[in-house]
Amino acid sequence: MxxxxxxxRQFLSYTIMGVGGFMAxxxxxxxxxxxxDPVLQVEAGGDFIATTVKVDELTNEPxxxxxxxxxxxxxxxxxxxxxxxxxxxxxxxxxxxSPVCKHLGCTVxxxxxxxxxxxxxxxxxxxxxxxxxxxxPGTPPRGPLDRYKYKVKDGVLYLSRRASAVRGA
Amino acid sequence: xxxxAQDFSTFTLSKEYIDTVxxxxxxxxxxxxxxxxxxxxxxxxMIAIEIERQFKGRILLLPSFVYFxxxxxxxxxxxxxxxxxxxxxxxxxxxxxxxxxxxWKSIVEQLKGELIWIPSIPLEHLDGTNKMAIIDNQVKQLxxxxxxxxxxxxxxxx
Numbered sequence: 001m002x003x004x005x006x007x008x009r010q011f012l013s014y015t016i017m018g019v020g021g022f023m024a025x026x027x028x029x030x031x032x033x034x035x036x037d038p039v040l041q042v043e044a045g046g047d048f049i050a051t052t053v054k055v056d057e058l059t060n061e062p063x064x065x066x067x068x069x070x071x072x073x074x075x076x077x078x079x080x081x082x083x084x085x086x087x088x089x090x091x092x093x094x095x096x097x098s099p100v101c102k103h104l105g106c107t108v109x110x111x112x113x114x115x116x117x118x119x120x121x122x123x124x125x126x127x128x129x130x131x132x133x134x135x136x137p138g139t140p141p142r143g144p145l146d147r148y149k150y151k152v153k154d155g156v157l158y159l160s161r162r163a164s165a166v167r168g169a
Numbered sequence: 170x171x172x173x174a175q176d177f178s179t180f181t182l183s184k185e186y187i188d189t190v191x192x193x194x195x196x197x198x199x200x201x202x203x204x205x206x207x208x209x210x211x212x213x214x215m216i217a218i219e220i221e222r223q224f225k226g227r228i229l230l231l232p233s234f235v236y237f238x239x240x241x242x243x244x245x246x247x248x249x250x251x252x253x254x255x256x257x258x259x260x261x262x263x264x265x266x267x268x269x270x271x272x273w274k275s276i277v278e279q280l281k282g283e284l285i286w287i288p289s290i291p292l293e294h295l296d297g298t299n300k301m302a303i304i305d306n307q308v309k310q311l312x313x314x315x316x317x318x319x320x321x322x323x324x325x326x327x
Contacts, residue, residue: 068297079297104179104186104226123316124227125186139184 046150048158053086055152058094062110062120062131064088065096067159084148084159085110085120089132097133098146098163108145120145133166170229171221185188189228189315192252193217194268196256198238206238209269209289214302216287217267221309224315234266246276253280262316283318285311 006014008100051067062085071080084096097120099107106124113121119136120129133145146163170176172185174208196206206283207308214233221230234244249266256264264282266273269289277284287307292300 081301102225104183106226109224122226124224124310 002136033106047161048149049082049161050153051084051157051159053157054155055094056155058086058088058157059092062090062097064099065157065159069161080161082159082161083107084150084163086157087131093134094150094152094157096148096150096157096159096163098148100163101127101141102135102143102145103140104129128141170225172230172232176229181224184260185311186195187227187229188261189224189263189265189319190231190256191217191220191228191265192231192256193233194266194270194273195235196238196270197231197235200238202238205289208291208293212289212292213267213287213290216307216311219313219325220267220315223308223312224325227237227319228315234248242272242276245273246279249273249276250280253282262322265315285314 009038025148049067049069053063053065056167064082065084065086067084068079068081070077084101085099088093095163099109099120101108101122101124103122103125106122107129108120108122108127108129110119111118112123113119116128118131118138120133122128122141125140127141127147128137128139129141133142133147135141146165148163149160151158170180192209193210193216195210196214197210198206203262210233217230221228234249236248253264260299265280265285266277267285269287271286274286286295290303290307292303
């Protein structure tokens with residue numbers, strides 16, 4: 001028999017330390033997990049969506065580019081189709097404009113109205129935009145068309161999911 | 170605009186711009202015509218949603234006008250008259266019903282309303298891209314129809 005006797009006091013303090021420690025770990029662990037969560041998260045393909053358009057195919061004439069992605073809303077997953085008018089400006093920069101009219105949200109089209117060639121035309125209330133998306137004064141829209149952010153990877157055009165507003169473009 | 174709280178707020182703020190209502194007509198039946206009815210409903214609703222997307226700022230897309238295929242013509246007429254009456258009371262200048270059921274034609278005509286009649290295309294065996302291409306194609310033709318109607322009304326006023 002071992003001579004080391006555990007006193008009542010020691011036994012109690014070990015037990016309390018053990019149980020207390022266990023409880024402390026149990027409460028701290030989830031917090032730690034949450035703190036490092038962003039690091040552990042797998043990057044879900046980024047915020048850019050691949051289009052079917054190759055960058056070399058783009059000209060200085062705006063062309064319609066449709067791209068699709070899945071969007072989760074609660075537990076409902078839906079397919080979202082976005083449209084962009086894409087062209088290269090004089091400096092060769094790619095411009096990807098949102099077709100959503102800044103007035104009330106109709107879809108604008110390039111060069112669709114005979115009276116207003118080489119402009120974006122909104123069929124709802126006759127809003128007009130220049131090629132770079134600037135709204136033509138005197139027509140209903142109050143601001144320029146939104147723009148998508150873009151990336152080029154292996155010659156393919158990638159666009160952001162949402163277009164964002166431009167100021168004084 | 171759609172029949173949502175958010176769009177309704179926009180609608181109340183910009184009433185003068187939103188002068189057109191679009192109502193998809195959706196049939197229900199549980200007999201042998203059921204499948205065609207369902208397929209037609211699906212098709213019409215997809216078309217209506219796409220039209221709304223194109224003309225969001227001028228068209229208010231209402232929830233569907235739902236009816237049973239075994240309603241008599243009289244019932245149908247009575248129902249539609251009530252809808253028509255309520256909607257024309259408000260400031261809407263253009264009222265369009267959209268359906269793939271031909272039996273509405275004469276009823277809508279009697280009410281002096283506009284019926285867009287499109288024969289339904291079964292979409293159940295098509296995948297997403299083909300479905301979209303078909304809907305897109307149909308909608309493209311309808312867009313001009315709307316623009317022409319609006320233009321015609323403006324020409325009368327001018």
